[in-house]
Amino acid sequence: MAPSHFDPHPPSQDSGGAPILEVCRTLAARGHVIEFATLEGRADLVAAYPFASTAHLVSRAVTPSEDRQLYGKFSRWDSKTQRGRNETIECKKFYDDQTYLAGVHSMPSLKPKQDSLVLVNSFWGLEPAKDVPPLLQPVGPLLSDGYTPLNDTTHNFLNTKTSVVYVAFGTHVILTPEKVDRLMRGLCCALEQANQHPSWLILQYAPQRAVLDHPSTTLFVTHAGPSSANEALFHGVPMVSMPFHGGQIQHNLRPVAAGVAKGVDKAIFTPAQLASTISAMMVDSDGEMHIIFSSERSASLV
Known part of the structure; x- marks a missing residue:
């Protein structure tokens, strides 16, 4: 039976972004300016990080219905079947068709080879070999010193x-x-x-x-x-x-x-x-x- 409530992005959690924001906390303490880019409705992800000077909204929010459909397709991801290949293409097309909000023209992170420092929450040996930008620095695994205890x-x-x-x-x-x-x-x-x-x-x-x-x-x-x-x-x-x-x-x-x-x-x-x-x-x-x-x-x- 499918769950009655589905929230693939709980508002108080962002397992991918949180470690990088902890790095940003250190960079901000050293005088760097930290700006955050996200989708509509997700700016509150940086509420716990007051050092972020600006939250840029670059595109519309994905609706709950779209989220559910996309993650259903993601979970069936399969290159061995025609349905799996079709749904993979459908997911990619959905994201490729998204447009920037008015006044937003590009994102530096979308450059094929960034000319700025790129910090990645990973380490050499965990990732398969791949082409990377020249200034990429793996800094992972980034794990908090504290975490939610057992109830x-x-x-x-x-x-x-x-x-x-x-x-x-x-x-x-x-x-x-x-x-x-x-x-x-x-x-x-x-x-x-x-x-x-x-x-x-x-x-x-x-x-x-x-x-x-x-x-x-x-x-x-x-x-x-x-x-x-x-x-x-x-x-x-x-x-x-x-x-x-x-x-x-x-x-x-x-x-x-x-x-x-x-x-x-x-x-x-x-x-x-x-x-x-x-x-x-x-x-x-x-x-x-x-x-x-x-x-x-x-x-x-x-």
Whole structure:
């Protein structure tokens, strides 16, 4: 069943922009002028950053109906089928057809090769090889020193478990009921294979950093978004990655190659395959669930 309320851009959250704004806080303290460009209706994203002198509105807001349709198509992103290819083109065409507001003529960030300093919340080794501007500087992973703590329910749940699989697909991924069914059956199967009684805690919002930092969290089933990958690596939690669209597909390549993640194809995975992928990372010869490679290996990458 589809959710009754859908907000792919919660007004108080911007997982992609927040780390860069923290860099801007430091630049502003050194005397640099910070200006922020966004869409109509999203200027409040910089309300917590008073050092931003101006918020430029460059284009109209995407309506809730358009958001829902676009992220539904993004989540079905598939280069192997004609429908997937068509919807990819439709999404690109939607953004290409957007026009600037009156008085806005161009954005420097849209230049093919920027001639200004470009700060990227990533690090060498996480990204696949690509052509970049000459003044690009990776400064990631940018993670706050503090984060939302666990509430009592989540804290008590984690404290009573020895091995927890944390499942989250970010803000933008929309799972079809059929994929949810396969995912849940795969997780149940993995627990049964490890002789563990299934125990679930389903949250509308999870304080991800706090969950990943808890010693009971031993595996992260993720969409491999850049923020989630950075956080998992920082906290030393291996991943089963199921990328859905866009940069997630590229971000999935390097953690898998480094041995800190195992990939699962969102389009064709079966419950049995998901269970065996989890078990391959977490089950020893005695059937006890645990991590087979050290958290230090993950953390050393960052």
